Amino acid sequence: xxxxxxPKDVPALQAIAIASVLFESQxxxxxxHMLEQHFSHAANSPAVWxxxxxxxxxxxAYVAPEPMTTGTWNLYWIAVHPDHQRQGRGQAxxxxxxxxxxxxxxxxxxxxxxxTADFDYVRTFYRQNGYQEEARxxxxxxxxxxxxxxxKVLSP
Numbered sequence: 001x002x003x004x005x006x007p008k009d010v011p012a013l014q015a016i017a018i019a020s021v022l023f024e025s026q027x028x029x030x031x032x033h034m035l036e037q038h039f040s041h042a043a044n045s046p047a048v049w050x051x052x053x054x055x056x057x058x059x060x061a062y063v064a065p066e067p068m069t070t071g072t073w074n075l076y077w078i079a080v081h082p083d084h085q086r087q088g089r090g091q092a093x094x095x096x097x098x099x100x101x102x103x104x105x106x107x108x109x110x111x112x113x114x115x116t117a118d119f120d121y122v123r124t125f126y127r128q129n130g131y132q133e134e135a136r137x138x139x140x141x142x143x144x145x146x147x148x149x150x151x152k153v154l155s156p
Contacts, residue, residue: 002096005049005060007039012057016081022119023079031077034062048100052093058084061093063101063109071107078111094129102154109154110134115146126150 005013010032017023017031038045045064052059062077075097080089101109111131113122123133131150140147 001053002050002093003053005035005038005051005057007035009051009057009060010035013051013060016057016060016079019081019083020079021082022122034076048097050093050096050100052080052084052089054084059089059093061097063097065106066110071105073101073106073109075109075111090125091129098152098154106154109152111150113148113150114141115148123148123150 013035014028014032017028023031035049038047038049047062047064050061051057059080060077061075063073063075066072066074075094078090078093078097080093098109111126113119113126115136127133127150129152131152133148134151135149137147137149139145
């Protein structure tokens with residue numbers, strides 16, 4: 001069941017980020033900070049956190065509008081606990097995000113990810129879900145680590 005994220009989900013979402021091994025410790029701390037900010041300002045925030053719940057959180061997605069644009073949003077986080085991967089949960093989360101954004105009139109969804117080899121399967125996942133590589137910024141994250149931006153036009 002995919003549902004809005006609740007404050008009580010935070011420890012489980014941290015565990016998902018840690019278990020995925022794609023996020024470094026400071027990124028997990030940033031996740032915690034982002035969730036705290038969201039819940040303290042949720043009434044005024046257009047950002048959306050969704051949780052895949054299977055008797056407890058097993059996946060998470062976070063999207064927010066791109067400032068100073070009309071109808072462009074970013075998928076900042078999507079992760080599924082490794083014990084629950086390859087079950088269609090990531091695709092279900094992504095589809096839920098896309099449908100929600102289409103209903104809101106969003107026209108474009110961007111996703112950024114790392115260009116390293118350990119993110120090959122992540123990039124393949126985005127391509128399999130209709131995203132196209134739009135840009136590559138060489139050595140963005142650090143020397144030798146590119147940022148790759150994927151793009152998908154959303155239509156009703």
